[in-house]
Amino acid sequence: MPEITVTETQQETLSTIQADLEAAYVDTYGHVRTTDVVQYLLDTYTPPERRGGTATHERIATADFQALQAVATDVEGVPGSGIDTETMRGELLSTLGVAEFAGRLAEVDDGETADAAAADEEDAGDGTAEDDAATAADGTADKATDAASDGDTDADSGSAGGVGSADSGDGPGSILSAANQLLDDHDDKWRDGGSDEPYEVDLPDGTTETVRTKDDVRGLLFKHY
Incomplete structure (x- = not known):
């Protein structure tokens, strides 16, 4: 019978396959030879052209x-x-x-x-x-x-400037006159509240805000109206 030479790694692989075949196909007293392992591998081999x-x-x-x-x-x-x-x-x-x-x-x-x-x-x-x-x-x-924030700042500055103009005795064309005109134009939007914060201002969203000074009233009117 012709002989073939295998490496140690190949021999270990053949031994593993031999044990698997014995466990799957052989009863207690049977045995799978190395030649049986080789035959099994040949029987289950698929040529490359048929693998697809x-x-x-x-x-x-x-x-x-x-x-x-x-x-x-x-x-x-x-x-x-x-x-x-x-x-x-x-x-x-x-x-x-x-x-x-x-x-x-x-x-x-x-x-x-x-x-x-x-x-x-x-x-x-x-x-x-x-x-x-x-x-x-x-x-x-x-x-x-x-x-909007810049506008609020300008309104506050205008109110402060109006007070200073009154102290200096500016005429009707001063900033204070313009601020007072704002109060007159929207006199239906603010009133005396009679509380700790004596003024009330009606806002466009239907709520009412209380403030302490007329400068605050002017600021709210300028901001919202």
């Missing part, structure tokens, strides 16, 4: 109706609707053959993968655009808030 066959047949067997319909669209004589999944699978297989049928199914799968990737990129782009728009809106709101 299983995947090919599995692709055909597991294709869903949508994938079959996509293939049938370009195959003359095979209806893309009006028949069930298995009938369509059988007609495509008989018309195209195994290799061609599997190849077209692979193209359909690749196309669906590409479409899904493009959709993901589009969604990511939309999310970035929405974030940019939200950031811009926040910036606009911040600017509006800053402008």
Whole structure:
């Protein structure tokens, strides 16, 4: 009988396979020889040119109706609707053959993968655009808030300037006159409250705010009206 030479690692692997075969196929008093292990490996060997066959047949067997319909669209004589999944699978297989049928199914799968990737990129782009728009809106709101704050500061400064003008005896055209005119123009929006904070001012939102001085009244009127 011809002999073959194996390395120590190969011998260890053969011994492992031998033990597995004995556990799976041999009863208590049986034994698997090394030649039996070699024969088992030869019997279960799959040539390289046949290794893709299983995947090919599995692709055909597991294709869903949508994938079959996509293939049938370009195959003359095979209806893309009006028949069930298995009938369509059988007609495509008989018309195209195994290799061609599997190849077209692979193209359909690749196309669906590409479409899904493009959709993901589009969604990511939309999310970035929405974030940019939200950031811009926040910036606009911040600017509006800053402008309103500047207006309040100007109103307070105007009120303080009005008092100083009165002390210096400015004429009717002074800032104080303008501030007093604001009180007259909106006399229906404020009144004496008679409490610890003696003045009440009606705000546009329907609420009433109490303040201590007429300067405070002027500030609220200037801010809201």
